[in-house]
Amino acid sequence: MSMPAFAGQALAPGAVLGIIGGGQLARMIALAAADLGIRCHIFAPETENPAFDVAAARTVAAYEDEAALARFADAVDVVTYEFENVPAATAAFLSQRKPLHPGARALAVTQDRLSEKSFVAELGLEVAPFRAVDSLGDLEAAVAALGRPSVLKTRRLGYDGKGQVRILAGTDLAEAYAAIGRQPAVLEGFVTFAREVSVVAARGTDGTFAAFDLCENEHRDHILAFTRVPAQVSAPTEAAAIEAARQIAAALGYVGVFAVELFVVGEGASERVVVNEIAPRVHNSGHWTSEGAQTSQFHQHVRAVCGFPLGSAARRGRVEMENLIGDAALRWRDLLAEPGAHLHLYGKHSARPGRKMGHVTRVWPERS
Amino acid sequence: MSMPAFAGQALAPGAVLGIIGGGQLARMIALAAADLGIRCHIFAPETENPAFDVAAARTVAAYEDEAALARFADAVDVVTYEFENVPAATAAFLSQRKPLHPGARALAVTQDRLSEKSFVAELGLEVAPFRAVDSLGDLEAAVAALGRPSVLKTRRLGYDGKGQVRILAGTDLAEAYAAIGRQPAVLEGFVTFAREVSVVAARGTDGTFAAFDLCENEHRDHILAFTRVPAQVSAPTEAAAIEAARQIAAALGYVGVFAVELFVVGEGASERVVVNEIAPRVHNSGHWTSEGAQTSQFHQHVRAVCGFPLGSAARRGRVEMENLIGDAALRWRDLLAEPGAHLHLYGKHSARPGRKMGHVTRVWPERS
Numbered sequence: 001m002s003m004p005a006f007a008g009q010a011l012a013p014g015a016v017l018g019i020i021g022g023g024q025l026a027r028m029i030a031l032a033a034a035d036l037g038i039r040c041h042i043f044a045p046e047t048e049n050p051a052f053d054v055a056a057a058r059t060v061a062a063y064e065d066e067a068a069l070a071r072f073a074d075a076v077d078v079v080t081y082e083f084e085n086v087p088a089a090t091a092a093f094l095s096q097r098k099p100l101h102p103g104a105r106a107l108a109v110t111q112d113r114l115s116e117k118s119f120v121a122e123l124g125l126e127v128a129p130f131r132a133v134d135s136l137g138d139l140e141a142a143v144a145a146l147g148r149p150s151v152l153k154t155r156r157l158g159y160d161g162k163g164q165v166r167i168l169a170g171t172d173l174a175e176a177y178a179a180i181g182r183q184p185a186v187l188e189g190f191v192t193f194a195r196e197v198s199v200v201a202a203r204g205t206d207g208t209f210a211a212f213d214l215c216e217n218e219h220r221d222h223i224l225a226f227t228r229v230p231a232q233v234s235a236p237t238e239a240a241a242i243e244a245a246r247q248i249a250a251a252l253g254y255v256g257v258f259a260v261e262l263f264v265v266g267e268g269a270s271e272r273v274v275v276n277e278i279a280p281r282v283h284n285s286g287h288w289t290s291e292g293a294q295t296s297q298f299h300q301h302v303r304a305v306c307g308f309p310l311g312s313a314a315r316r317g318r319v320e321m322e323n324l325i326g327d328a329a330l331r332w333r334d335l336l337a338e339p340g341a342h343l344h345l346y347g348k349h350s351a352r353p354g355r356k357m358g359h360v361t362r363v364w365p366e367r368s
Numbered sequence: 369m370s371m372p373a374f375a376g377q378a379l380a381p382g383a384v385l386g387i388i389g390g391g392q393l394a395r396m397i398a399l400a401a402a403d404l405g406i407r408c409h410i411f412a413p414e415t416e417n418p419a420f421d422v423a424a425a426r427t428v429a430a431y432e433d434e435a436a437l438a439r440f441a442d443a444v445d446v447v448t449y450e451f452e453n454v455p456a457a458t459a460a461f462l463s464q465r466k467p468l469h470p471g472a473r474a475l476a477v478t479q480d481r482l483s484e485k486s487f488v489a490e491l492g493l494e495v496a497p498f499r500a501v502d503s504l505g506d507l508e509a510a511v512a513a514l515g516r517p518s519v520l521k522t523r524r525l526g527y528d529g530k531g532q533v534r535i536l537a538g539t540d541l542a543e544a545y546a547a548i549g550r551q552p553a554v555l556e557g558f559v560t561f562a563r564e565v566s567v568v569a570a571r572g573t574d575g576t577f578a579a580f581d582l583c584e585n586e587h588r589d590h591i592l593a594f595t596r597v598p599a600q601v602s603a604p605t606e607a608a609a610i611e612a613a614r615q616i617a618a619a620l621g622y623v624g625v626f627a628v629e630l631f632v633v634g635e636g637a638s639e640r641v642v643v644n645e646i647a648p649r650v651h652n653s654g655h656w657t658s659e660g661a662q663t664s665q666f667h668q669h670v671r672a673v674c675g676f677p678l679g680s681a682a683r684r685g686r687v688e689m690e691n692l693i694g695d696a697a698l699r700w701r702d703l704l705a706e707p708g709a710h711l712h713l714y715g716k717h718s719a720r721p722g723r724k725m726g727h728v729t730r731v732w733p734e735r736s
Contacts (some may be wrong), residue, residue, distance in 0.1 A: 013700055014717065025644065027402070030422075031403075031422070034395070034421065034422045034715065035399070035712050035713070036704075036713055037713030037714065037715045037726065039715065052424070053402065053408075053423075054398075054422050054423075094527075272583070308704050309701070309705040311704070312707050312708060331382070332381055333677070334681070336671065336676050336677050337677040339680050342403075343403070343404060344403050345403070345404055345405025347381075347382070347402065
């Protein structure tokens with residue numbers, strides 16, 4: 001479109017956004033990018049995936065294929081990713097060639113549970129008590145310190161409940177340690193929480209920060225099932241959660257959309273939040289924003305990583321997001337017929353159990 | 369996705385929608401289709417166009433290339449189009465192989481101004497007075513009957529003011545007839561109108577009908593500049609416009625989204641609508657629905673042509689759509705920074721004067 005870019009870092013419509021990963025998050029980023037005249041180039045190892053169907057270009061190659069990465073970097077103006085487990089070497093390789101948003105520090109901190117928890121604790125934010133576990137001896141000492149129940153989690157590559165095991169009253173510690181593959185791990189003390197909430201927010205290249213309203217999450221079998229907004233917490237608790245997200249993003253020099261998952265503990269005046277996890281990417285608990293906010297998390301992410309002004313994060317009403325997992329997507333026709341329901345399907349070919357196939361949002365007028 | 373289709377005609381997510389034409393309307397249909405898990409295959413003669421960037425598959429070939437059309441038909445489950453000037457032979461060829469929505473009758477009627485006006489008049493709906501013009505003698509007789517000012521329009525291939533010439537007090541009729549290339553034409557009597565409005569509506573494979581609220585259009589240099597909703601007309605006038613659209617769709621056995629452009633004439637109790645033009649496709653005056661209605665015209669079109677239930681056409685507030693024509697798209701950064709403005713760019717590479725580059729929607733709460 002030959003449009004002049006505004007500032008040094010900012011791109012203009014017509015630019016090419018490179019996305020690492022080709023799942024539904026990449027697909028929804030690409031759909032939002034198209035609205036803003038941004039072309040997308042997907043880099044992923046699979047020959048078929050949800051994002052390829054809606055992107056202008058694709059590279060099918062391993063994340064370790066430096067020749068393919070170099071061609072990809074040449075073909076794009078900025079690089080982002082849809083998942084936090086981008087190999088560090090891949091991120092480093094790309095960031096030497098093109099702007100990578102979010103940056104390498106955000107990846108390094110959030111790829112490792114121990115560094116993530118240490119980072120959050122050093123900001124003065126509350127996290128569940130934790131101990132590093134590098135041996136069975138460490139695990140025994142950690143359980144002695146934090147008690148049972150507690151949760152043993154691998155430091156790397158855990159998601160949706162994978163790579164973790166609960167330490168209950170009768171759990172054999174050697175078996176538990178074997179169950180996670182005797183990998184470097186973290187033991188987390190059990191937190192008795194009333195609610196699980198998350199902040200989905202964005203930080204721009206100029207440091208501006210915009211948070212969507214705090215949302216409340218309901219998990220089933222360790223997988224997000226529902227998100228509801230507003231969260232049923234006090235205004236000070238919501239403010240504290242959003243302030244925690246702001247501090248985390250600032251400390252990481254973050255650019256893009258991210259999510260902070262938190263536990264709400266205590267009641268009434270003692271209600272407060274405990275940081276559980278940071279996701280350096282658009283997040284399932286932000287899917288409600290597509291119809292529920294002035295700017296969707298996907299549009300916001302594209303704005304942020306392209307150096308555009310952030311959009312309004314204002315909410316449009318009471319909102320519910322329901323994940324369609326496995327066979328739940330077979331309800332598509334009923335959902336299309338449901339007044340006010342907005343169906344989003346990811347174009348996946350087979351509905352395996354536990355697989356996220358799509359989601360639905362519902363928006364109602366605010367209670368007055 | 370291996371999802372069972374519901375009825376004989378209905379498709380299921382995972383189906384492939386073939387779209388004839390690759391401009392911004394095809395692009396926005398493809399983006400909406402992706403939300404519903406529908407893959408799109410674009411057929412267009414250009415090697416680059418706005419829709420290719422967001423579609424799963426493309427065929428670059430002439431509309432007369434029957435071998436390419438046959439392969440395209442084999443690859444898709446249903447065919448639609450983004451413009452009403454699809455050659456009749458192309459439409460006939462495809463409709464023998466796959467369902468074509470909207471169908472051949474809608475194309476035949478709307479591709480020819482004379483047949484369109486005759487069709488509308490035969491439904492008992494008011495149109496501007498008109499006469500067929502096949503010779504200079506016809507034109508002289510028609511001007512004698514309908515007076516000056518009047519407008520001479522080619523029967524085929526006119527859009528955005530092209531293919532028409534005004535017959536004013538001093539206009540030489542031979543020159544006017546030469547100016548439109550001495551083609552088969554229609555002379556239309558001049559209608560003194562207060563407003564230009566349009567109904568954008570959908571009809572499903574089962575005959576269900578859903579109209580968006582009547583919108584008011586402001587043209588500049590014969591090109592749509594703004595659409596505003598609600599239109600400033602009386603409730604009976606809006607109802608009459610929507611009833612006209614319903615009758616037109618039913619008489620055509622129409623499936624998909626379409627627009628009826630109308631003039632509002634008279635005032636107060638004598639206010640009424642005169643049908644100007646039918647567009648058998650999603651329409652620029654329906655772009656406000658993306659953020660301004662529960663279901664966008666693009667989602668609605670995909671639902672209709674796939675045999676899915678129609679979505680709610682309810683409006684979300686007062687809405688304005690502003691077209692970004694030519695250099696107006698250079699305002700992209702200001703528009704991104706404008707609270708509540710939703711920018712849509714079409715990914716076109718050069719901003720020629722008069723070229724539609726994108727649009728903006730703005731939604732405000734209903735006045736109470």
